[in-house]
Amino acid sequence: MQPTGHVHGDAVRVAGDARQRFYDSRGYGRPLAGNEIELSRVEAAHLLFRGDLSGIALAADADPVGFERFFVECAAATDRFAVRYLVYADLRDRGFYLSPARDPWPGGSAAVADAVDFVAYERGSTPDTGNVKYPVQVVGERESLSAAGLAGRTLAIVDEESDITYFAAESGRIAGATDYEPPAALMGVLLSDRVVVWDAPEGLYERGFYGQPLTGRAAAVEGAIQLSLVEAASLAADDVLSLSASVETVGDSSGEVGGDGPAAAIVARGRAVEGERFDRRLAVYNRLREADTVPKTGFKFGADFRTYLDVETVDDLPHSEHLVRVVDPDHRFSPRELSLDVRLAGGVRKEMVFALTTVAAGGDGDSDAVRNADVEWLSIGRLTP
Missing domain, CATH: 3.40.1170.20 (tRNA intron endonuclease, N-terminal domain)
Structure with missing residues (x-):
């Protein structure tokens, strides 16, 4: 009985x-x-x-x-009993012992965040004897979850048909081995949404992978490189890039961009075309370059950047290793958004990394706001418990 x-x-x-x-x-x-x-x-x-x-x-x-x-x-x-039961039953069926982790039911002696629903112990161990293998946060398909504090958790997302997809959220770190110092005297023209350097040295693109050639290899105009605004703002803040003119000053007798300098002019243009996201993207771009990686646009993959860790020459370019999306720490993911990003990154053999950063309003391209902005790297990938 x-x-x-x-x-x-x-x-x-x-x-x-x-x-x-x-x-x-x-x-x-x-x-x-x-x-x-x-x-x-x-x-x-x-x-x-x-x-x-x-x-x-x-x-x-x-x-x-x-x-x-x-x-x-x-x-x-x-609250959310059905989705939590589905995840609990699934992990039990996979051979894990679990403890509920929500008040008034702490998961053994494990110190976990309030958002964690269960702690799953290493297979074959009990709450008394085992180490925590997965701190599990259960999320329904139509819920949202905060980007802040996700590192170290296992996400169990339950869709409308009760299927469960697991993701591991971990603190990330991106570091490369690209050894290139751009030349000290570049002169460019600021257009509406990019900067053109007409006589760029060959290494700027071939070795540093800055910008893209304006024309093909067989063109009469050689050495012209078009830089994105984040690339140009970063170079200008390092006193590497100056501006001879912009679309506003063409025809002006002085022919030079004045005011607060080229970095400020490029950042102002970036804010005009992209809004406050530009400062956050610039802060992340700077961090990636400081880590000896090469960040390039991730537009083809729906991301802000793709990264190359070790570039010797563009003619022998390796595959990019990461897709990076820049988000505010207050950002809330929808499970569908998260699943799409991670699935796409996995499909093209890249790691999905979210860069969480907030940049204080104001300042130019060399301001403390951008230079000293904190960036938290959050890596999220599929998991099979």
Whole structure:
């Protein structure tokens, strides 16, 4: 005869030999006095579904109910019960012992974020003896999740058909081995959304992979390189690039861009065409260059940048290793957005990295706001537990 449980607040209590039967041997619940244990509702539902409990009484002196009634009652009374049950049952079926991690049910002694629903222990170990393998945050397809604080979690996304996709979110670090210093005296013309350097030295593109040639190799005009605004702003802030003119000053007798200097002029143009995102993208671009990587546009992949870690020459260019999307730390992902980014990156053999950064308003291309902006690298990839 299987034991019967009874609802006690947010949990289910089971007496008899429950401690030996469920906690000691299989890691369910937590022990109380004697042999009694307390189960979370998700754990109780799983045992009831398996037939390890004969029923659960929803109130004192009430007749025990079966799985169907208990599941519906819990779904009505408990936040996100259905999606959390699906993930719990799936991980149990994969051979993991789990502890619920939400108040009032801390996951053993594991220190986890409030958003974590379960902690899954290394296979074959119990809450008493095992190390945490996966701190699991359960997310429904139509929910959103904050970009901040995701590092170190396992995301279990449940879609509308109850299929589960797992993602690992980890602190990332991008470091390369591209050894190139741009020349100290470049002169460019600021157009509406790019800068053209008419007589760029060959190494600027061939070795540093800055910009793109304006024309083909067989053209009469040689050495003309068009830079994106983030490339140009970064070079100008390093006092490498000056501006001889812009689309506003063409025809002016002075022929030079004045004001606060070329970096400020390029940043102002970037803000005009892209808004506040330009400063964040520039801060991330600078960090990537400082890490000896080569960032190029990731437009073809729906990202801000793709990165090359070790560029010897453009003629022998390796595959890019990362796709980088720049987001504010307050950004909230939709699961569909996240799944699309990670799937696309995996499909083209790249790692999906999100760069979380906030840049204070104001300042020019050499301002402390851009130079000293904090950047948190968040790598997210598919996971099979």
